[in-house]
Amino acid sequence: MKSEKTPPPSLVQDHYTTLEVASMLGLAVRSVQLMVDRNELEAWKTPGGHRRISRASVEQWINARTGGAKGGNPVAVTSNPSEGNAGGSHSRARHHAQILLIEDSIHFQNLVTLLVNQHFPGAVLHTANDGITGLAMYGQIQPDVLIVDILLPGIDGATLITTLRSHPQFARSRLIVVTSLDETQREPYAFALQGVTVIHKPQLVAELPAALADSLPAKVA
Structure with missing residues (x-):
């Protein structure tokens, strides 16, 4: 059963449109709609049939996925991405270079x-x-370096990279792809890997530090 109900009066103004949530999380509108259908976000419909999504449920969804990350604190989302850069935990974290790793293997x-x-x-x-989850975290963190595996659950790394490239803020991040696929196996994903540093996982220890040194701000590297 979908979480679509009449909102309490105190929450009427504390909501977003589906498009606003998609923009905040860096997702397609359809992805957000599916999250509502799966009861991952609390939503209701206006008399005109327009879906509204509870701000609290969006914050809860993000915090459930970012609160356990190293150095992570609960994140308060904003419908204006530029506001997220201006203050709060994001600006405080900007004193340190930010790296986002999107990888499903605990070992790696x-x-x-x-x-x-x-x-x-x-x-x-x-x-x-x-x-x-990586897309949502990217929108909140806007990291200096993004490290992405190609084979990921839910959405593969190549599709993720292509999605991020459609967002202007992606221009500020350096990208490193790590993969267990050899060069022949990577061919189906070549459309997303042109001009990208790709590290074969067996060479991760030898090659990742140098790749990060080339990608991170000089004061960190």
Whole structure:
């Protein structure tokens, strides 16, 4: 049963449109609609049939996926992306370089964490376990470096990269792709990998520190 009901009077003004939520999370409108259908977001419909999504449920969804990340604090979302850059936890975190790792393997999450802590102790590493969560975290963090696996649950890395490239804020991030696929196996994803640093996972320890040094701000690297 969908979470679409008449909102309490105190929450009438505390909501977003589907388009606003899609913009905040860096997702397609259809993805947000499916999240409502899965009861991941609380929503109701206006008398005119327009869907409205509770701000509290959006914040809860993001915090459930970012609160456990290293250095992560609960995130308060805003319908204006530029406001997220101006203050709050995001601006405080900007004193340190931000790295977002989107990787579903716990082993490689731990390995990247070890390498970042060892070589770039001044950087903050955030981790997402799947592409959808990674898209949402990207919109909140707007990292200096994005590390993405190609094979991810929910949405593959190539599709994720293509989606992010449609957002202007992606221009400020450097991209590193890590994958267990060899060059032949990567061919179906070549459309998203042109001009991108790609590291084969067996070479991660040897190659990732140098790739991060080239991508992170000079004061961190």
